[in-house]
Amino acid sequence: MLNYVKTSRLSTSGDICHTKEVERSPLKKKFKESCSISKSELDGAIAAAVKMAMAEQRSDLDKIVTTAVKTAIDDMLVPQLASLSSELKHTVVAVTTITSRTENLEKTVERIQSKCDLTQAAARSDRDQLTALQLKFDNLAAKMTDIEDRNRRSNVRLVGLKESEEGDNCIAFLRANLSKWIPSLAGREIKIERAHRIYSGKNTTHPRTVVFKLLDYTDRQAILKGARAASPVKHGGSSLLFFPDYSHETTRKRKAFADVRKKLDNLGIQSFLLFPATLKITYGGRQILLRSPDEAEKFLLSIQPPTGTSAEDQANVLYTLQEVSNETSFRPML
CATH class of the missing domain: 1.20.5 (Single alpha-helices involved in coiled-coils or other helix-helix interfaces)
Structure with missing residues (x-):
């Protein structure tokens, strides 16, 4: 470009x-004029x-x-x-x-x-x-x-009798001594079906328990009632205790009340275990049935608050007891 x-x-x-x-040429000048741009x-x-x-x-x-x-x-x-x-x-x-x-x-x-x-x-x-x-x-x-x-309702457990004290014939020994231990049985014919000591695999110095079965349930009741009345029962310097014979489960439930019963005894409150495992208490002129150890502990707390318990805590305890009472945890006997 x-x-x-x-x-x-x-x-x-x-x-x-x-x-x-x-421009120098006239002819050309004339041509220029005609062709100029x-x-x-x-x-x-x-x-x-x-x-x-x-x-x-x-x-x-x-x-x-x-x-x-x-x-x-x-x-x-x-x-x-x-x-x-x-x-x-x-x-x-x-x-x-x-x-x-x-x-x-x-x-x-x-x-x-x-x-x-x-x-x-x-x-x-x-x-x-x-x-x-x-x-x-x-x-x-x-x-x-x-x-x-x-x-087992006709069985009685005898605790505290020294080993071999009964000799070879445990039934004859019991018949001869029951009226001596329990005066209320004097003149009463006690019919014993069988008697033996409970086997224990533990090595202990305590004598084994004697269990004897009565033919008559009323004899069993008479023995237990008379033993409570004659307490303490002695034989050869040893204290004898008479207990009902219960199954393992019933015994476990009844033992659960042991601590509570000790506390009640220290307070001078009479208690008694009803069958199978109900604690009967006489307090304030009325009889109260407690179905479990927890209910018994709550009852103790209601009548004897712990030392140093504030008024607010006591009010809470009373409120709890009121709730428990509404739920019929305390069952007065009619």
């Missing part, structure tokens, strides 16, 4: 020189020539830029796009694999959830059955305890 402009300028300079020559027309022609050259140059430049851009794309972007396409394919494969595994995991979780539901249902059923069986077992245990207590 610059060459074209230079050529145009050279042509213009030649025209000027030629114009000067024409104004400056504005010349400038327009130059501008048009420049535009044409620039258009040609722009077309060539566009072709060059297009070719360069295409070459750059082919050299740089195409390999990268191919690499991205390959990575994308791998990513798609990985996503597909993960999706498949996720679906398998979902199915596995659903199966596990189903099994868990079945297991929970079975556990609830087993728990209900276990509760029912436990209830039946407790009922059967209570019946067995009752049967055992009834079977």
